[in-house]
Amino acid sequence: MIVLNDVTYKYDDRRRAALDNVSLRIERGDWISVVGANGSGKSTLVKLLMGILESYEGDVSIDGTKVTEENTRALHKNFSIVLQNPDNQFVGATVEDDVAFSLENLEIPRAEMLEIVDAVLKEVDMFEYKKHEPSRLSGGQKQRVAIAGALATDPDVLILDEATSMLDPQGRRDVLKLLQSVHRKRKTTIIYVTHDLTEVFRSDTVIVMNQGQVRLKGSVDTIYSNPHILEENNLVLPFEIKISTALLNQSIMSHAKLVRKL
Numbered sequence: 001m002i003v004l005n006d007v008t009y010k011y012d013d014r015r016r017a018a019l020d021n022v023s024l025r026i027e028r029g030d031w032i033s034v035v036g037a038n039g040s041g042k043s044t045l046v047k048l049l050m051g052i053l054e055s056y057e058g059d060v061s062i063d064g065t066k067v068t069e070e071n072t073r074a075l076h077k078n079f080s081i082v083l084q085n086p087d088n089q090f091v092g093a094t095v096e097d098d099v100a101f102s103l104e105n106l107e108i109p110r111a112e113m114l115e116i117v118d119a120v121l122k123e124v125d126m127f128e129y130k131k132h133e134p135s136r137l138s139g140g141q142k143q144r145v146a147i148a149g150a151l152a153t154d155p156d157v158l159i160l161d162e163a164t165s166m167l168d169p170q171g172r173r174d175v176l177k178l179l180q181s182v183h184r185k186r187k188t189t190i191i192y193v194t195h196d197l198t199e200v201f202r203s204d205t206v207i208v209m210n211q212g213q214v215r216l217k218g219s220v221d222t223i224y225s226n227p228h229i230l231e232e233n234n235l236v237l238p239f240e241i242k243i244s245t246a247l248l249n250q251s252i253m254s255h256a257k258l259v260r261k262l
Contacts, residue, residue: 001025001028001062001063002026002060002062002157003024003025003026003059004024004025004048004058005023005058005059005060005061006059007021007022007023007048007056007059007060008022008056008057009044009048009053009055009056009057016212018041019044019056020041020212022041022058022213022214024214024217027189028156028189029187029188029189030189031189031190031192031202031203031204031205032190032191032192032203032204032206032207033192033193033200033203033207034192034194035194035195035196035197035200035206035209035223035235036195036208036209036210036233036234036235037195037233037234037235038195039211040209040210040211040212040233040234041210041212042193043193046159046161046191048060049079049157049159049191050076050079051067051072051076051079062075078153078154078157079155079156079158079159080155080157080159081150081159081160081161082143082158082160082161083146083161083162084161084162084165084166085166086142086145086146087134087142090135090142092134093133094130094132094133095126095129095130095131095132095133095134095137096117096121098149099117099121099145099148099149099152100117100152101149102152103116103117106153116152117130117148117152118130120149120151120152121145121148123151123181124145124148124178125144126141126145129141129145138171139167139168140167140168140171140174143164143167143175144175144178146163147163147178147179147182151182151188156189157188157189157190158188158190158191159190159191159193160179160190160191160192160193161193162194162195163175164176164194164196164199165195165196172196176202179192179202180202183202195235196238197224197230197235197238197241198240198241200223203220204219205218205219206218206219206223208229208230208233208235209233210233215229215232216229216230224241
């Protein structure tokens, strides 16, 4: 469980706080989506959750232990992250080498390491590409490899920071389907950061951010049912969700169910 209590953070070169009195509670195994326009505070929140930020006000605790400068590395050892551009994460000459990198840092015996690499590549449906160069893969395939690398250490928490924003529609659907499978099978806590409201329908909770503050928090249907609040925070309901609103008003189906069908 991750708890943020009245957390405020300000960059030295900015007048306004990047995080302004943020309080959150993320239960183990939850899928949390964080949505917001550019500059809303999403990326700063990711840095905080990954243990990168220092000198913030307020408290952060993980599984009941308050995060401090002395224990942050130990408390965050079971966190993994997938970034917007997978090319920024690749370090190996082949897919296999890249996925193995984090395991080598943990000094996992080679035989065990190769078993883990094969297993996670099969899990993300990239096993047949393990000898390929990452640079020759499609965008969706690259993100699958990046997810495999993040899963190799068997993290308790997987953070995805705009991980589908550079993909085509089919690539986004494929990655979201993969994440749904990972969440179901591994019970991994997923923190999914996006600006796209069509990508949050699998979430247990959605958090809307703007100007470093949490402006709205609730279920997918709660978020979709408050278009005026979304618009006030520089977010616009996609066409599919506007259709679902009309159908919902006729008691046909929920927002989330319709978006799943679409």
